[in-house]
Amino acid sequence: MKKLVQLNVNGDTHELAVNPDETLLGVLRNHLDLIGPKRGCDSGGCGCCTVHVDGKAVYSCMMYAVSAQDKNVVTIEGLGQNNDQGNGNGRELDPLQQAFIDAGAVQCGYCTCGVIMAAKELLDTVKNPDEDEIRHAIAGNLCRCTGYQKIVDAIKLAAAAV
Amino acid sequence: MTLPDLSDYFVPTQESELIDLLGRFGERAMIVAGGTFVHGLEARGLLSEVEALIDIGRLGLGGISQDAAGVTLGATTTLAELRRADFVQTDPAFGALQDALDYPPVQIRNVGTVGGCLAASAPLYDVPAALFALDGTACVRGAGGARDIPLNEFFVGLFENALRTDEFIAAVTLPKPAARTASAFLKLETNANDLAIINVAVRITLGENGRCADSRVVIGGGVGECYVRAGSAEAALEGGKAGGELFATAAAAVAHDIEPVTDQRGSEAYRRHMAIVYTRRALERALGRMVTGGTNG
Ligand SMILES: Cc1cc2nc3c(=O)[nH]c(=O)nc-3n(C[C@H](O)[C@H](O)[C@H](O)COP(=O)(O)OP(=O)(O)OC[C@H]3O[C@@H](n4cnc5c(N)ncnc54)[C@H](O)[C@@H]3O)c2cc1C
Numbered sequence: 001m002k003k004l005v006q007l008n009v010n011g012d013t014h015e016l017a018v019n020p021d022e023t024l025l026g027v028l029r030n031h032l033d034l035i036g037p038k039r040g041c042d043s044g045g046c047g048c049c050t051v052h053v054d055g056k057a058v059y060s061c062m063m064y065a066v067s068a069q070d071k072n073v074v075t076i077e078g079l080g081q082n083n084d085q086g087n088g089n090g091r092e093l094d095p096l097q098q099a100f101i102d103a104g105a106v107q108c109g110y111c112t113c114g115v116i117m118a119a120k121e122l123l124d125t126v127k128n129p130d131e132d133e134i135r136h137a138i139a140g141n142l143c144r145c146t147g148y149q150k151i152v153d154a155i156k157l158a159a160a161a162v
Numbered sequence: 163m164t165l166p167d168l169s170d171y172f173v174p175t176q177e178s179e180l181i182d183l184l185g186r187f188g189e190r191a192m193i194v195a196g197g198t199f200v201h202g203l204e205a206r207g208l209l210s211e212v213e214a215l216i217d218i219g220r221l222g223l224g225g226i227s228q229d230a231a232g233v234t235l236g237a238t239t240t241l242a243e244l245r246r247a248d249f250v251q252t253d254p255a256f257g258a259l260q261d262a263l264d265y266p267p268v269q270i271r272n273v274g275t276v277g278g279c280l281a282a283s284a285p286l287y288d289v290p291a292a293l294f295a296l297d298g299t300a301c302v303r304g305a306g307g308a309r310d311i312p313l314n315e316f317f318v319g320l321f322e323n324a325l326r327t328d329e330f331i332a333a334v335t336l337p338k339p340a341a342r343t344a345s346a347f348l349k350l351e352t353n354a355n356d357l358a359i360i361n362v363a364v365r366i367t368l369g370e371n372g373r374c375a376d377s378r379v380v381i382g383g384g385v386g387e388c389y390v391r392a393g394s395a396e397a398a399l400e401g402g403k404a405g406g407e408l409f410a411t412a413a414a415a416v417a418h419d420i421e422p423v424t425d426q427r428g429s430e431a432y433r434r435h436m437a438i439v440y441t442r443r444a445l446e447r448a449l450g451r452m453v454t455g456g457t458n459g
């Protein structure tokens with residue numbers, strides 16, 4: 001039996017019929033084509049599915065889509081300013097996205113969208129976080145490529161820019 | 163669908179509705195609060211018989227209140243909300259909670275709930291060990307009315323608790339700590355996102371004379387089917403002069419109270435040894451908190 005659910009995602013409202021045990025991650029990727037959030041472990045162990053729900057970082061693989069009813073979901077696709085003037089330039093990057101590029105903090109990129117969403121909550125709540133706070137904020141996100149140093153550097157760079 | 167027998171996802175807005183649903187589906191009902199433990203079970207294929215998921219997020223069971231008797235934590239209070247609470251941030255008596263709440267990743271703190279972490283009854287978690295050491299009580303409601311279950315009696319086995327199938331946790335209460343009380347928690351883990359190899363939550367209350375008037379020592383993480391309240395360590399602390407020597411003796415006594423297992427995270431001998439080391443360090447940490455002061459006592 002499907003359930004009707006209204007989801008606000010990146011500022012748009014969607015009404016969807018979903019299986020009651022479908023996860024938010026499944027709905028984002030399979031119904032809404034938002035493939036920034038990745039499926040890694042599907043059980044809270046890797047963080048690459050991290051999105052914001054009402055401004056808070058959550059593992060979208062661990063949340064039933066139905067329970068996100070009426071909440072505001074933001075994925076990496078919803079970051080940055082929308083300045084699409086029909087010229088194809090789309091969005092202006094969030095300072096965190098820019099900093100990840102500038103610091104070379106992306107290798108395979110599989111973890112990146114999740115790490116940025118975790119870091120985003122940190123920068124939204126703490127001004128000028130120190131290295132400990134940064135590492136603590138991304139402790140729920142695994143990266144198997146970078147060794148984390150460049151990720152930490154990127155978050156510092158973004159913190160200085162906001 | 164990963165839950166082949168699922169008939170519906172219910173979102174009750176009245177407690178009576180919740181109790182009816184729990185009565186109707188019995189063992190085949192699964193309460194969902196933050197869902198972080200539920201998803202773990204689902205991922206392991208352990209929920210194949212569940213017919214009803216019951217989301218308790220819209221019952222108004224959240225929120226923290228304080229009065230002369232102590233603090234009340236609504237069951238759906240998230241770990242993040244609890245971590246931000248003033249008493250957790252500043253009162254040495256609640257230091258164990260502050261320490262324990264540092265461990266779950268932010269994505270879990272933001273959705274995981276106080277009621278959920280207790281009802282999961284996994285003696286490997288950190289936050290319940292701290293709530294246990296602070297003499298927490300689960301306030302439970304169900305078809306038969308309301309009752310209070312001290313955490314001492316709440317955990318009855320691995321993933322098993324004293325709740326009847328028609329009951330749910332409405333809140334958790336922590337009594338107002340006595341003056342000159344401090345607590346602390348420590349976890350030994352393999353990496354930043356792992357379950358405890360062992361964890362220890364302690365609470366000490368000193369008398370006017372600086373001697374230990376009351377204590378709790380709770381150990382979790384592969385040392386038994388449930389959290390272990392280390393009675394031998396508490397007895398060793400009783401009446402002694404708080405400090406390194408007493409703490410070393412009390413910590414050594416922990417070895418009599420636990421039955422560690424050997425698994426991929428650590429051997430029985432390693433766990434036993436580290437339980438002693440971490441108990442001593444946790445006691446020192448609690449005492450340090452009391453000395454540096456805070457708002458209580
Ligand atoms: C990746 C990961 C890392 C973690 N790291 C840590 C850590 O470092 N330290 C730590 O302490 N914990 C950790 N945890 C555990 C986490 O704290 C718990 O999973 C969480 O608190 C459970 O709360 P929930 O609301 O999500 O529970 P749910 O998954 O919603 O429910 C848990 C269980 O309790 C039942 N239930 C829920 N609420 C009630 C209620 N009010 N009455 C009766 N039954 C109820 C459910 O039916 C289910 O059986 C981690 C978990 C994950 C997935």
Ligand code: FES
Pocket residue numbers: 038039040041042043044045046047048049050059060061062
């Ligand atoms: S896919 Fe969600 S935490 Fe790994």
Ligand code: FES
Pocket residue numbers: 105106107108109110111112142143144145146
């Ligand atoms: S860049 Fe490859 S996992 Fe992080």
